[in-house]
Amino acid sequence: MELYGYWRSSASYRARIALNYKQIDYHYIPVHLIKEGGQQHKQAYRQLNPNGLVPTLVDGKVILHQSLAIMEYLEDTHPQPSLLPGNAQQRGAIRALALDIASELQPLINLRVQQYLSQQLEVSDNAKQAWLQHWFKQSFQAFERNLEEVAGVYCVGDQFSMADVCLVPQVYSAQRFGIALDDYPIMMGIYQRLLELPFVAAAHPSKQPDAEV
Ligand SMILES: N[C@@H](CCC(=O)N[C@@H](CS)C(=O)NCC(=O)O)C(=O)O
Structure with a gap:
């Protein structure tokens, strides 16, 4: 592949x-x-x-x-x-959390959106930062509330899933953009555990051949 x-x-x-x-x-x-x-x-x-x-x-x-x-x-x-372990209810929860990140949050902060804000709409860097803060906060607050209901060791129960796959890069990107993460203790606890998994660690941006760090 x-x-x-x-x-x-x-x-x-x-x-x-x-x-x-x-x-x-x-x-x-x-x-x-x-x-x-x-x-x-x-x-x-x-x-x-x-x-x-x-x-x-x-x-x-x-x-x-x-x-x-x-x-x-x-x-x-x-x-x-499996990336979708568990019963129908758990698989539903996994897909919902994955979509919360991949369809609701990430598209709002994507490069082409930020480029459009600055290049076409002439939005200032400060205003763009406010945009990022706003959408990360809305999304992560809801994510934390959802985790209160469904999380265990990982996002949904104790098994690694597609929801965890989506969480790791989004927190990485939040850190890149200087987003405060103190208000999300469940999410950040899971994130720390995920980083320790070897297959997650190997996928880190800094480990890729095109990394510029
Ligand atoms: N929903 C798509 C999102 C893909 C996406 O937004 N990729 C970004 C990088 S994370 C990209 O290629 N951006 C280039 C651009 O905005 O020009 C997916 O999950 O694959």
Whole structure:
């Protein structure tokens, strides 16, 4: 398999954690989101992923975008270990938490949104920071409340899942943007435990071949 990604893209980070968890060998192909005006906009890449976003997974003739769809595909093709463990209720909770991050929060803070705010709408850096603070706070407050109901060792009970895959990169990105995280003790406790898992640690942005740290 081939994974097109960028070292500090949270959606690419999700795909890497999922691949590592399932012990699937893959070839990583960096797509630099800033250099050359953004390699994600080049025609060759857009043929693979017309959205011009990373990640993209290629598995033979299968070309997939959207990290959650990639995870569902990996779950179908490599069922064990499962990213969706438990009964229907637990699997529902896992998908809901994953979507809270991947569909509600991350799109609001994505690079192209921030670029549009500053380049087209001429929003100041201070106002952009307020935007980030606002959406992270709204989302993480609700995430913490949801964890009160469903968390155990990990986001949903005591088994690692797709919800945990989504949490790790989002906290990493919050730290990058200087978001205060003291008000989310359950979430941050889980995050610390997740970082200790070897397959999560190996997916960290700083460990990727295109890392610029
Ligand atoms: N919902 C998509 C999000 C993909 C996405 O937003 N990727 C970001 C990096 S995390 C990206 O490629 N941004 C490039 C840009 O905004 O130009 C997924 O889960 O795969």
